[in-house]
Amino acid sequence: MKNSRILWLLGLLAPVALVGALLVGGSGTIWPDPRTELGRAILSLRLNRVVCGFAVGAGLAVAGAVLQAVLRNPLAEPYVLGVSSGAGLGAGLVILLGWTAYSVFALPAGAFLLAVITLALVYTLARQHGHLSRYGLLLSGVIISSVMSSLLMLLISLAPVEGLHGVVWWLLGNLQADSGALLMVGAALIAVALLGVLWLARDLDALTLGPEMAHHLGVSPAIITALALGLATLLTAAAVALSGMIGFVGLIVPHGMRGLVGPGHRRLLPATALAGGMFLVLCDALGRTLFAPVEVPVGVVTSLLGGPFFLWLLRRRRSASWVE
């Protein structure tokens, strides 16, 4: 079948892209000599960065796909809904309070907590009139997102000067994880959450027909919705803890993959994870080489690529009723 062949192709492409990205660095596109001390250090730094990029890309892209299915809104995405900003505020708080010193879990935990609160706020605001309105959701997402960002800005402007650079650099979105331990924890969280949503794939299919149809098909909509939203939030929080604010991945990648493998989540979610990982790793490689030796934060690259891509997608899909 055509769709499953595409999935295999993505699976084969991913390692190629990862190895390719290992070759690319601010210092030029050379394979560093692993026999020298310097070469090993460079290689390890690049490997960390590529793994981080893949995990974050996969996490954000799948979070977008899940949010789109559960909220039945093709424009839903962690960044658009303010979940990223919430996670960012949580992570920023943890960094500025210096709690990162206590545990590697502090950063993802803080991000998750605030992200959950944000999504709950956005959801209740949008549900005010009995049902979840498509534009109400986006509107409340935009508003809550800017409130969360403003709170973070407030924190930053009140914070002492030392450590400020760290927060701001982190905020712009970069894939150089602070520590190997944080990378391990973040990537593990993302992997677990990915397995979780894969397990829900069948129920997500039913939920896209609406909570009542899902009920008729034997799925418990309330439980699945809560689980899926929780997992999408966890994906976002872990990604934000690792890399700061990176937008549009959750919008571009799932839409592209739906065109390739169809909307069924058993195929869509793995394809989205693979493609999301590759996408972010390649964006980062671009960011590192475009103005070398100066690095462009990967969040800037995704937004610069993502914005026009999204507009193009919107125009192309306008005829189809599912993007109104």
Next chain:
Amino acid sequence: MPAIELQSVFAAYREVDVLHDVTLAVAAGEWLALVGPNGAGKSTVLRVITGLLKPRAGMVRLGKRELREIRPAERARWVAVVPQELSVPLPFTVGELVALGRTNVRQRWARLAADDRRAIERAMAYTDVLELRERPFEELSGGEKQRAALALALAQETQILLLDEPTAHLDLNHQWEFFQLLERLNRECQLTVVMTSHDLNLAAEFCARLALFDHGRLAAIGTPSDVLHEDLLRETYHCDVRVRQESGRAPQVQPERQPRIAPPGVASRVHVLAGGGSGAELLRRLVLTGHHASCGPLNMGDSDAQAATALDVPAALEKPFSSLGTEALVAARKISADADVLVLTEVPFGPGNLALLTLAGEALDRGTRVLINTRNLEQRDFTPQREAQPRLRALLTRGAVGWQHADEVFQALEKS
């Protein structure tokens, strides 16, 4: 044993009661239609049977078992639902959509088994959507969408099929096509079908039994001929209907026709003697049907006077809350002088408006036809000596014609 059984079910949305003491049994292989006006509770019955709404009291059984004891996945193999309109926000093709009917039959990660494929193919063949399988659902026409939604439900291979207004968005041709499809499923597959419908005639044509709901209660249940009675329907739907029953055919319900628009030249000049809101509806219908209406004398601020102003009907007016005086009477005489017919409505009489009877008498003297409402005469005579009644009877003996329903007025107008 019935396939579905409701026993004294009470149900409510938040605090608003929507079902009162509904007891209902649907036999296996039966096709039952739930009918009734908007808000009567038909859809709520479906929601109770599907478990979407938990009853406040009472019991729901599917076969031998109580609904609340059946797990969701198992319930999906027992009851399938076709919604009024299926919306699919992601670009599923018809084939992918119908396969969702197997959501809870197979294991979480299992591929479609031979059984599943057969069920899906059969469902698509029955509903004639096989050629549409590669098409995105959202690109289908209304009729095709509804057939695909039915295929999704059939793929569940359940004993019971519930449909909520399944043809509300379809045109006549597709309505019939869809109902004939249901008929086949009901007969050939012994499917138990329960649906809500606004179309009494379609329901009567196809369904063995109808259940008529009114204000959350089961008003009647039985064969179409048992349920579709003019009196019962008039009470539940609050409108006049005629039921035609040809032998050997399903009864046909037709709303009573409102009077036709009078062709130009046939329009009559009608002067209405009213008050207290007794003439507003008549004035409205006169204007709508193209007659030339006038009215008065009326007190300013009276609801009939307000209706006359709103409808641009010439009216002779008197000060608010005072007896009809000579001035208003003169004005009324003037505008009613060339009327073909004078109509006296079901107006309450007091000392202040006996002048209406004087005007009616004068019209009879001129040879103008006078129609007098004769309903509840005793109860609306508030004159101290009860003089309105004898005077009205005198007018009737002098040639005025009595009427009770507005229709009679319009029949009289057609004759003139």
